[in-house]
Amino acid sequence: MNTVIETLLDHRSIRKFTEKPLTNEQIEMIVKSAQMASTSSFIQAYTIIGVKDRVKKQKLAELAGNQPYVENNGHFFVFCADLHRHKVAGHMEDTDVTASIESTEKFLVAAVDAALAAQNASIAAESMGLGICYIGGLRNNIEEVGRLLNLPDYVIPVFGLAVGEPADRSSVKPRLPLSNVYHEDQYEQNEKAFNRGLEEYNGVISAYYDLRTAGKRKDRWTEQMANMLKEPKRLHMKEYLEKKGLMKH
CATH class of the missing domain: 3.40.109.10 (NADH Oxidase)
Structure with missing residues (x-):
């Protein structure tokens, strides 16, 4: 490095x-x-x-x-x-x-x-x-x-x-898992694996917010995105x- x-x-x-x-x-x-x-x-x-x-x-x-x-x-x-x-x-x-x-x-x-x-x-x-x-x-x-x-x-x-x-x-705010961002040769559409990666990331982000805000915030990434995108801006x-x-x- x-x-x-x-x-x-x-x-x-x-x-x-x-x-x-x-x-x-x-x-x-x-x-x-x-x-x-x-x-x-x-x-x-x-x-x-x-x-x-x-x-x-x-x-x-x-x-x-x-x-x-x-x-x-x-x-x-x-x-x-x-x-x-x-x-x-x-x-x-x-x-x-x-x-x-x-x-x-x-x-x-x-x-x-x-x-x-x-x-x-x-x-x-x-x-x-x-x-x-x-x-x-x-x-x-x-x-x-x-x-x-x-x-x-x-x-x-x-x-x-x-x-x-x-x-x-x-x-430093944790980013999405590499498997959700980097695909080789084609877009990987294994939904189970895709969702599993997002669920794992939800846990990481929820723990990040929990620690950063002393328990005042624990939202998951998919929850945050859904709430942000439900109304166009x-x-x-x-x-x-x-x-x-x-x-x-």
């Missing part, structure tokens, strides 16, 4: 940071690391917005569901799927690229590119001894977030990333994406 793998296996979400801001050097290194992530066909279809303005961070925390760690951290990054610069590139080359960048395929490419860049950024930050927390809650009020950040058409905020010096390190996303010029076909 090397130090990179040790960093990966030691990941946990940090939701309480000290007030120490990241240095410009740290921010630059995190962004440069993000830029070295793999990108489909060299398209680099993402933009990273660093938010330092205190008022804006407070507003983003509110829009994300009143999550205090969106406001209180060393630095807050917003990762955007961005096909705006590709529209500009088309204009520069006197080529109409509209049909392509408005396709579902290119939105998927942009969203994946943003996620890959963010994961590189996260690993870079954690390798520096910093903590991170992804913030999907920005999509709760995505149109207001877009206005706050002055995002043009073909650019949407996919998620935020809070980074900073951890004030409290939670324990953020149904405004499709309309917003189309309004921004994305996923039209």
